[in-house]
Amino acid sequence: MAMQEAQVIPLRAARRPIPAQVRPDEHIAEPTPLRPDVPPSQVDGLSQRLAGAVGFLRRRIAGDYTVDEFGFDQDLTDAVLYPALRLMYERWFRVEVSGVEHLPADGAALVVSNHSGTVPIDALMTAIAVHDNHPTQRHLRMLGADLVFQLPLIGELARKSGQTLACNPDAERLLSSGELVGVWPEGFKGIGKPFRDRYKLQRFGRGGFVSAALRTGAPIVPCSVVGAEEIYPKLADLKPLARLLGLPYFPVTPLFPLLGPLGAIPLPSKWHIEFGEPISTEGLAPLAEEDPMLVFNLTDQVRENIQQSLYRLLAKRGSSFRLPGISQ
Known part of the structure; x- marks a missing residue:
């Protein structure tokens, strides 16, 4: 039996991407920042504070x-x-x-x-x-x-x-x-x-x-x-406690000492x-x-x-x- 010659099929040439045509009036979007919720001014301020902290530590050392x-x-x-x-x-x-x-x-x-x-x-x-x-x-x-x-x-x-x-x-x-x-x-x-x-x-x-x-x-x-x-509106003075602690007065305010440490927060x-x-x-x-x-x-x-x-x-x-x- 005669052998048939194998048919060679040529590979297609790889297609090159066609560059997109941009019209002069078309706006090119800026790259999306990693943190879109943080404004650039805040990032700059954070960088300045970080640089200041590093400089302070360097001077102290x-x-x-x-x-x-x-x-x-x-x-x-x-x-x-x-x-x-x-x-x-x-x-x-x-x-x-x-x-x-x-x-x-x-x-x-x-x-x-x-x-x-x-x-x-x-x-x-x-x-x-x-x-x-x-x-x-x-x-x-x-x-x-x-x-x-x-x-x-x-x-x-x-x-x-x-x-x-x-x-x-x-x-x-x-x-x-x-x-x-x-x-x-x-x-x-x-x-x-x-x-x-x-x-x-x-x-x-x-x-x-x-x-x-x-x-x-x-x-x-x-x-x-x-x-x-x-x-800290001072309503009363616990004088015995003040003398015990060596203080000029021990204040009673609407929030202190009733609320403990929370009462030490000043009113705005x-x-x-x-x-x-x-x-x-x-x-x-x-x-x-x-x-x-x-x-x-x-x-x-x-x-x-x-x-x-x-x-x-x-x-x-x-x-x-x-x-x-x-x-x-």
Whole structure:
């Protein structure tokens, strides 16, 4: 039998893809991001925070930071402490600030403020207000009570954030160095007063802050804080328990100690911090700080200035509270 020749069937040539024709008026879609729910601005902000954290850790490991004679660690304050406080400042209290132009661009000044709120959060919020709103982001060197520096961890953090004892020698050293110094002359009488006495200024001590300003020639900048009175409305004081714990008072608020740790969450009151026109101490006699009548009159002038500003701000504020995230 004759063998038949096998038939060879040629393979088809592979087809090349024909490029799609794009009309000039046709829009080409951008590639879909991995997380379409995250806006680019938020991604950039996260990258900056991550880079800042890495830089901070690198500086701490290398020891590339400084601490002044009072224990102020600016690198730690700007990178860790202030960002933590800023969350409360911006998101919870949503603080409004006015009168920053009355703070000096450089050189010394004494910021004198009212004090309230059962827990001295108002001082911390004032420090953030100064730093974040001043053109050169100055730090407010706060004068605190002895109790602050006796508390574990809190005392150490207070030192590192630039705070020091509320005494004339420390105040004068800071002012002589050209620092912006903050003082709250009402002390525990102000922050520990009952809620029924809110926004009624207590006595301003013996005018020690005025003497420090007179000795250094620093101007006095009155500061009025509205909103702090409502964060922990103090209804009563458990004095026996306060004496047992070595505290100036042990507050009873609508939520504390009834709700335990949850009662320590401050209420979201509406805040406004105003810096008033500076009161000059220049041109006074060299020994003016030794004149008790002059010191008393200047102290009373600062106190009355702050009290009138509080009344004016309260009249403009309206309701005392607002829910975070809701603009009013």
